[in-house]
Amino acid sequence: MRKARTAALAGIFLAAATSLLSAPSDLPRYDHIVVVIEENHSRAEVMGSPYLSSLAARGILFTRSFAVAHPSQPNYIALFSGSTHGIRDNAHHDITAANLASSLAAAGLTFAGFSEDLPAVGFRGDSSGAYVRKHSPWACFTNVPDGVNRRMLDFPTTAFDGLPTVSFVVPNLRNDMHDGSVAAGDSWLRAHTDSYARWAVSHNSLLIVTFDEGPGSQPPADTPIATILVGARVRKGTSDQPVTHYSILRAIEDIYGLPHLAEDSTAAKITGTWE
DSSP: OHHHHHHHHHHHHHHHHHHHHHSOOSSOOOSEEEEEEEOSOOHHHHTTSHHHHHHHHHSEEEEEEEOSSSSHHHHHHHHHHSSOTTOOSSSOOOBOSOOHHHHHHHTTOOEEEEETTOOSTTOOSSEETTEEGGGOGGGGBTTSOGGGEEEGGGSOSSOOTTSOSEEEEEOOTTTSSSSSOHHHHHHHHHHHHHHHHHHHHTTTEEEEEEESOOSTTSOGGGSOEEEEEEETTBOOEEEOOOEEHHHHHHHHHHHHTOOOOGGGGGSOOOOSOBO
16 A cells, blocks of 8 residues: 555656646747847936837836946946956956856857947947947957957848847947937837837747946936836736846846856846746
8 A cells, every 4th residue: 555655646746747847938938039228317217208118018117127336337247247247447348257148159049249330340449439348248258259249230120030049239329328318219229129129029039128227326226227028928017026137137048048147146037027
């Protein structure tokens, strides 16, 4: 009797384990993710803008999304690598550390960063016209190939199947709301990302629009920034879950089964976002 009961219990546990292993994850595995980063405005300052408001209506807006540092550059580096690496300024830094591009490459996946006004593929200079290196973190990592540092001119306008697995898109200083107006940045987003946003919904892909930090020099936790997700299986509405740049990177890592980098391992996990 005891052997039979033990065998029965073992069968139940085996069936449960098999069920858990075969159960689909609550995270979609997207064919493509595009992350667009804007500059230096709070959620309250930008969410009245026509395009950002329409984008949020098609997806989910995080109302308690926060930067992790000040000034700008460490936020970009954190979003790309899970750590600020001790950087607290906008100066030139060369970093050799694990990052999203290296994690994707190790998993047989691909990455590219598309920067507006980048003068040439692989350019690692500090600036050129309205392009600045401090907003293109992949250019700061010595272990990221030059070829993934690409011009915004190379970003497709209609056919998106050829995009890398994950792409970052960075407007220039006039169009990222840093030097230009919120209205100009909002118009730029519509012109350069709306086709992809609409395509993503029916092509198992995702668009993430976020900001590096809020205005001024206040602690990042004092001022929520706008973070919007739109795409396949993304529910519509708002979320008051507290998230940071580390949470966004962790979500990308979890979607593709990548290791958590540095601070990501303890970052708040994004939940309740996918249908």
